[in-house]
Every structure is written in C-alpha cells, then in structure tokens.
Amino acid sequence: MTQSLGGQESRRAPDSAPGLSGRRLRSLLFAPASRPDLLAKLPRSGPDGVVIDLEDAVAPAAKPEARPHAVAAARDLRRAHPELVILLRVNAVSTEWFADDIAEAAVAELSGVVVPKLDSIEALEEVGNRLAASGVGLPVVAGIETVAGVAYASEVLRPPVEAAYFGAEDYVLDLGGVRTPENAEVHYARSKVAVAARLAGVLAVDQVVVALRDQGRFTADASQGRAMGYRGKLCIHPAQVPWANSVFSPSPEEIERARRMIEVYERAKAEGSGALAFEGQMVDEPLARQARAVLGSVE
Amino acid sequence: MTQSLGGQESRRAPDSAPGLSGRRLRSLLFAPASRPDLLAKLPRSGPDGVVIDLEDAVAPAAKPEARPHAVAAARDLRRAHPELVILLRVNAVSTEWFADDIAEAAVAELSGVVVPKLDSIEALEEVGNRLAASGVGLPVVAGIETVAGVAYASEVLRPPVEAAYFGAEDYVLDLGGVRTPENAEVHYARSKVAVAARLAGVLAVDQVVVALRDQGRFTADASQGRAMGYRGKLCIHPAQVPWANSVFSPSPEEIERARRMIEVYERAKAEGSGALAFEGQMVDEPLARQARAVLGSVE
Amino acid sequence: MTQSLGGQESRRAPDSAPGLSGRRLRSLLFAPASRPDLLAKLPRSGPDGVVIDLEDAVAPAAKPEARPHAVAAARDLRRAHPELVILLRVNAVSTEWFADDIAEAAVAELSGVVVPKLDSIEALEEVGNRLAASGVGLPVVAGIETVAGVAYASEVLRPPVEAAYFGAEDYVLDLGGVRTPENAEVHYARSKVAVAARLAGVLAVDQVVVALRDQGRFTADASQGRAMGYRGKLCIHPAQVPWANSVFSPSPEEIERARRMIEVYERAKAEGSGALAFEGQMVDEPLARQARAVLGSVE
Numbered sequence: 001m002t003q004s005l006g007g008q009e010s011r012r013a014p015d016s017a018p019g020l021s022g023r024r025l026r027s028l029l030f031a032p033a034s035r036p037d038l039l040a041k042l043p044r045s046g047p048d049g050v051v052i053d054l055e056d057a058v059a060p061a062a063k064p065e066a067r068p069h070a071v072a073a074a075r076d077l078r079r080a081h082p083e084l085v086i087l088l089r090v091n092a093v094s095t096e097w098f099a100d101d102i103a104e105a106a107v108a109e110l111s112g113v114v115v116p117k118l119d120s121i122e123a124l125e126e127v128g129n130r131l132a133a134s135g136v137g138l139p140v141v142a143g144i145e146t147v148a149g150v151a152y153a154s155e156v157l158r159p160p161v162e163a164a165y166f167g168a169e170d171y172v173l174d175l176g177g178v179r180t181p182e183n184a185e186v187h188y189a190r191s192k193v194a195v196a197a198r199l200a201g202v203l204a205v206d207q208v209v210v211a212l213r214d215q216g217r218f219t220a221d222a223s224q225g226r227a228m229g230y231r232g233k234l235c236i237h238p239a240q241v242p243w244a245n246s247v248f249s250p251s252p253e254e255i256e257r258a259r260r261m262i263e264v265y266e267r268a269k270a271e272g273s274g275a276l277a278f279e280g281q282m283v284d285e286p287l288a289r290q291a292r293a294v295l296g297s298v299e
Numbered sequence: 300m301t302q303s304l305g306g307q308e309s310r311r312a313p314d315s316a317p318g319l320s321g322r323r324l325r326s327l328l329f330a331p332a333s334r335p336d337l338l339a340k341l342p343r344s345g346p347d348g349v350v351i352d353l354e355d356a357v358a359p360a361a362k363p364e365a366r367p368h369a370v371a372a373a374r375d376l377r378r379a380h381p382e383l384v385i386l387l388r389v390n391a392v393s394t395e396w397f398a399d400d401i402a403e404a405a406v407a408e409l410s411g412v413v414v415p416k417l418d419s420i421e422a423l424e425e426v427g428n429r430l431a432a433s434g435v436g437l438p439v440v441a442g443i444e445t446v447a448g449v450a451y452a453s454e455v456l457r458p459p460v461e462a463a464y465f466g467a468e469d470y471v472l473d474l475g476g477v478r479t480p481e482n483a484e485v486h487y488a489r490s491k492v493a494v495a496a497r498l499a500g501v502l503a504v505d506q507v508v509v510a511l512r513d514q515g516r517f518t519a520d521a522s523q524g525r526a527m528g529y530r531g532k533l534c535i536h537p538a539q540v541p542w543a544n545s546v547f548s549p550s551p552e553e554i555e556r557a558r559r560m561i562e563v564y565e566r567a568k569a570e571g572s573g574a575l576a577f578e579g580q581m582v583d584e585p586l587a588r589q590a591r592a593v594l595g596s597v598e
Numbered sequence: 599m600t601q602s603l604g605g606q607e608s609r610r611a612p613d614s615a616p617g618l619s620g621r622r623l624r625s626l627l628f629a630p631a632s633r634p635d636l637l638a639k640l641p642r643s644g645p646d647g648v649v650i651d652l653e654d655a656v657a658p659a660a661k662p663e664a665r666p667h668a669v670a671a672a673r674d675l676r677r678a679h680p681e682l683v684i685l686l687r688v689n690a691v692s693t694e695w696f697a698d699d700i701a702e703a704a705v706a707e708l709s710g711v712v713v714p715k716l717d718s719i720e721a722l723e724e725v726g727n728r729l730a731a732s733g734v735g736l737p738v739v740a741g742i743e744t745v746a747g748v749a750y751a752s753e754v755l756r757p758p759v760e761a762a763y764f765g766a767e768d769y770v771l772d773l774g775g776v777r778t779p780e781n782a783e784v785h786y787a788r789s790k791v792a793v794a795a796r797l798a799g800v801l802a803v804d805q806v807v808v809a810l811r812d813q814g815r816f817t818a819d820a821s822q823g824r825a826m827g828y829r830g831k832l833c834i835h836p837a838q839v840p841w842a843n844s845v846f847s848p849s850p851e852e853i854e855r856a857r858r859m860i861e862v863y864e865r866a867k868a869e870g871s872g873a874l875a876f877e878g879q880m881v882d883e884p885l886a887r888q889a890r891a892v893l894g895s896v897e
Contacts, residue, residue, distance in 0.1 A: 185825040188789030191487030227484040229474040490786030526783040
C-alpha cells in the first residue's frame, strides 16, 4: 500500500494523510541501504521517521546493488508499519547516481525522498523534473548542508520540499571551518535555515550529534535546536531516538495552546476570515500547521 | 500642543524637533490604553518615551472603549510633559482594529505611532496610506517581531519608519522555538534587526525582559543589546526604566567623541564635502545622527 | 622583480604563481607606511603576508609623505623576500587619498592592494577602474568592516577581490555597539562574511585582537575564527604572528585529506568530469583551492 501524502504539489490524492510538514518528525533514524539487517530493525527504537540511506553511508561501488535492498526494505517496513514516515535518501543531484536513485523511489512504498546537499534553484528544478518523469508526486526533504544551501535556503525551500534538515558536519567541511561541541561555528547557518523553513512553511529537522552514546550532549544539542525552531533531530543511532522524542515532545501547556489555536483558527476560516489574532499573535496557515503537528504528536 | 517631529517623509514642519531617530529612547515604557490610572503614572519613573498600548495589553472586546482613554491620556501627558516622546501602539495592520486605531492617532498629541508585527512591504504601504488618509505625518516605530519581519527587515524599515523594536517573545512564538534567558535562539534575528536598522538610519530598541524585577538579568540583557547596536529597551515595568536609562547612557568618552565627530562633520558639510574620515572612520548622516542622539542625551 | 599573481581578472600572466586565494595567509602583519624602521622589520616574526598601511595608522597630514616610504619599503621587502605576500593598504575609496594611493601601488612591487571599508558595488567598480587606469592587474584584499560592507558582502566580494578581512573594531563602531572579548556582538557579521567569502571563492582573514600581548585571548579568538571558516588573522604586533601561524596551520590529518582530495579532483578534471564526490562531499573549484592552500602551507 502506497501512503499518500498530498502535499500541495503532489499528484496524489489531497484527501489523504497530511504532507510531511503536518507530520511529527521528532526523530529521523538513518541506516545504510546496503544493510538489510539494520533496515529491518529501524522501527524498534520508536522513531517518527526512518531514512533508508543511499548516500553517505553507502560506498560508490556498492550503490547499484544497494538500490534493490532499499526497495525491498521500504516494502517490508511499509507493510509492518502503515503509518510510519519512510524516506529514501538519494544521492545529490549532481552525482551520477541521482537519476537511478529517483527511478527506484518510484517503485518503493515511500513517504518522501531525502535529497542531500540541495543548494540551487537548478538542482531543485532537476529534482522536480526527475520526480515528474518517474511519475511520482513524492514530497521532498531537503538536506541543507553546504554553504550555498545555507545562503540560498529561501530559494531552495520551495515545493515539492516539505521538510528540511540542517547538516552541520558537511556544512562546516564545505565552509573550511572546524566542528565544535558548542556549535558557535554553525549558529548563523542553523538559525538561517530554521528561519527560512518557517517562512516557507517547511518542517525543520536539526543536525546530527556524532557523539553516539552521550545522552547529555545529545539532549543539550537537541534542546538548543528546539529553542531555535527545529521540530526534530536526525538520529544516527537507535539510542538517540527516545532522547529526540523526549526533547521534541510538546509540554502539556503547548498541547493545550495548540488545541485552542486550531479551534479558533478553524472557526475563523469557516467564517471566511483570513488573518487571525490569537492570544496576541497573528495566526497563519504555517503556524496552524505547526499547531496541528503538535497535536498530531499526541493523537 | 502638537509636537512636530519633522521626519523626512513627515508633513510637519522640518524646522521643528528632530525625528525619532535623532531622539534618545533609552527606555520606552508601556501601559495598557484601558488603564487610565497606569497611563497617568507612566512618566514617574523617568522614561525617555511612553507607549499607550492598544495591542497586546488590551483584550479584543475592550479595544473600542480603550481608544478614548488613549486619546485623553495622550493629551494629559503632552500637557504635563511637552518634551516627552509619547507613542500610541495600534493593533497590527492585518487586524480589524488597525484602521480605527490610526484614526484615533490623528487626534491625539503623539510623537509617533507604534505598529506591531510589521512584516511586509504591503503592510508598510498600508500604514503610510492610512496615516496619509488621516492627515497626519507621524513617524512610525516598527515592531519587528515575526519571522517574516526579521527576514524582510531591510524592506520594512523604510520611511515613515524612524525607529524599530525587536520583539523577542512574539518572534520565538512565531518561529515555533523556545525562549531562554541566554538569548541564543534570538541572536541571529536580534543581530539582523540591529544591522537593518543601522543601514536604514532607524533607531533600534531592544527586546523586553519579562522577568520584571530581576535587575541583574535586565542589566545583562540590556548590555548585550547595547553591544549589538541597540539604543534603548522596551520596558514593561517602571522599575526597569532607570536600569535601562543607566545601561544606555553614553560614557563620558563616548560623549566627548560624539562632540568631536559632530564638530568635524558639520564643518565638512559646510565646506561642501560629502564623505568624511573621522579618526579612521567614515562618517555619514546616520552615524552623525547617532552622535547627535548621544549628545541629545546629555543636553 | 614584480611578483605575478594571475587572478582571473588580472592582466598578468595566468601561468604564474597562484592568486591570493590560493596562498596561505595565516598571518597578515601591519605596519604604518610612515615608519620605515618598522616596515623593514616586518618579515622578522615570520608572517605569511605583510601590509604597508597608508590608512588608519597614518595621520591625514602625513599621508602624502608616507607614500614614497611605502614604495621604497615594498621594493626592499620584495628584493629580500621574493615569495612574501606584500600588500599596500590604501585609504578608502571615498577619501581624497584613494586615487593617489592606487597610483603609487602601480609602481611598487606588490602582491596586492588592501582596500579598507569596501561596502558598495560602486566602490568596487571604482577600485577596478582605478587599478585599470593605473595599468596594474593587482588582486584586491577587501576590508569588510562597516555595516553596509557586511550587509552587501556577497555583492562586494567579486573580482578583482581575491581575499577579504573582517574588521570587528570599525564594524562595531559603525553599528553603534560595544566591543567585548566574547565577540557575541560580531558573531552575526563575522559569520556572514565567512559565508560570503566561501561562496565567492575568496580567502577570509579574521579580525584583529587589540589586546596585543595576551596569547591566551589571541589563541582563543583565532581558534574561534578558524572554526567559523577563516584562514588567517590580521596581526598588529609581531608577537601575534607565530600564534596566528600556529592556530591556522593544518593538522597532519587535514594535510593528508587535502592531498587525497586534490589527487582525486585533478584526475576527475583530466577525465572531463565536472562535479565530483570525494568522501561524501561535493568538491568544486573553491574547495579545491582551499585544499591547495592547505598544501601550500607545508610545501
């Protein structure tokens, strides 16, 4: 069963499940497409979404043979977890593997495609064209992880992009800087991406923490990201998933506030009113989507 | 007596008092328009400016009846304090109250109008049109306190805007983030607004500190804001006013430097010279205005 | 002997030494053009580049007589140090001294010209025209040290600009802020300049540390700058030069990685391939230049 997501630009039925920007993505757990054993275990730690990775985690020579594993894993995961967000990370647009990766996405039971190192309008158009050519209307998760991606985030976070992650490691490598646990060197970029995502109505997922088993550091990093507007965390180890889910779960006060906001907003929309003041704040569709995502996390 | 401010775009006489950007606004104290008792007491703590608030502090149902209170309070305050900066905060452009709020501003003895959540060129134009329709040439203080406002600050900080504040609480709410005392989550936005304000020759006023009676925290927050280029602080409690005035008062060295700069600048202007090097720095009109504001604070 | 630099826009032979962006500039030591005694001693502390300063360090009245000193010093330095990066800092474009300063640059044995407070497309064009009129194709080091310079960094960092420095002191003065050792007030601007430089393929040099003899503070500040993508440091005292050289020298791992990257990149280029994935990162020409700069520092 293919899960419909119904993004604005999607060819799938709009009466189906909400697009990615309306889903909760507190945790996005990655595993290499070349490792069927790990792919099968992905849901165990309770992530909101899983990513079958054809990019960084798979060596160039192994990419062709990894694709059928990805398709099989997506099918098995979908069968066992009809509601799970299942994503395929393809290789970057400029690589020789991109076109074949996307072609594979067309036959898999996916919730969307993750496109890493997306950093130009041309690349975004290529993604759209390639998806259209494959006859799929999948939403895209954009990897913003180069200097150009950060600089042009506002241009790149456009449909079919419905979610985005900030990739600190690749960004700093591209910048020629040095990664530190304090994150000062990524503060500007990480802020800029969160702002661009909010403006575009795109759900923002925060950077990886490479110190795999350090709960204190993960929680501090995730809390920082949440304060900056991120809604979830890339996870590269199952142990990180419950930590991410905990940090990015709304408090009872936030849930109650979201409930009130949606109620008022829906009533105003039904009465034909556009902009809407709610408890001193103007509510627009992106904000309402955020609120629905908060509620989605407890329903 | 109506106080003339003579901004560039103002219809009032240009030979009158300087516009807001040439005033000192170390402290801007707010009180709800619905509370005549508090409005009357606003000047007691010695703020550089007072804001009669029709927005956040007044419930929707109470807004119509709050307007006459605002007008009466402005008249009384002006009579007793001819030199005080007296501002009226209207509701945001997109609200149903905006037009009537502005109409009220036309009859009050105001130094300017505060427009909250200003975040698009269209809204700025609407402000200009509405002021023109009311026949008043009042300068505007723009509230930059949404993600769009921060993103488009350079476009929004245009005449008749002569001052702006950064509203951290609303900004973070709009971003979907979390406010923290360390301010890391607003550092990008707070910096961007200060830069845009300086470029536009607009006076920048820093965020509220919600911990009403914590002098240490207020002073630290204000010092941070001052280092980033802000010239004053929004105050929501009279106790905060002397703290703000103290942090944002220039040191004797700064006063002496401003005096020398203005002297050299005026002489150069009289001699027909445009750009001017002063102690290794190029002096332009915005910088000269800053210097005059420094001097204004001790005259 | 005039050192050719062969930037893209240079009139000099392209088969000569690499432009500034391909050089290592871990340390750029300044001395006033009016002090021949200091100029002669510049190379002693081992800086990667020296700057003969006609701007801040020379009083207005002394500028005309400082120019011949600058020319003589450049000639002597070049004779003794054929490979040294020797730069002349002229006065800002808008000053009365700029044109004569550039004319002097044409006769000196320079590696490039430092233009302070560069902050508009018009000024950049004026620099290009003035250099062309003087018949020299010298690369330019742009001083980004005003609010406008930071705001328009992407527009200003264009050929013939091959390197840039961020000037924190002048920037904060222009902003109307306050300098602090923690650098929070420049974090946004310092980040933005590093990003714009990387995008433009321009080498970025970090801010001055005014506490002349405080090694701990210099090293912390330089490490911060390096993490943010800067490749070197402005130095205003010979003691700072070895500290800068140490912080900005690549580690053995970085050298080894650069070597592998260049090898793969050159092979791909020889085979006619454009974009190139190297260890999970897309390699383009600016990144390859960075890698060459790393290697240049040990050859």
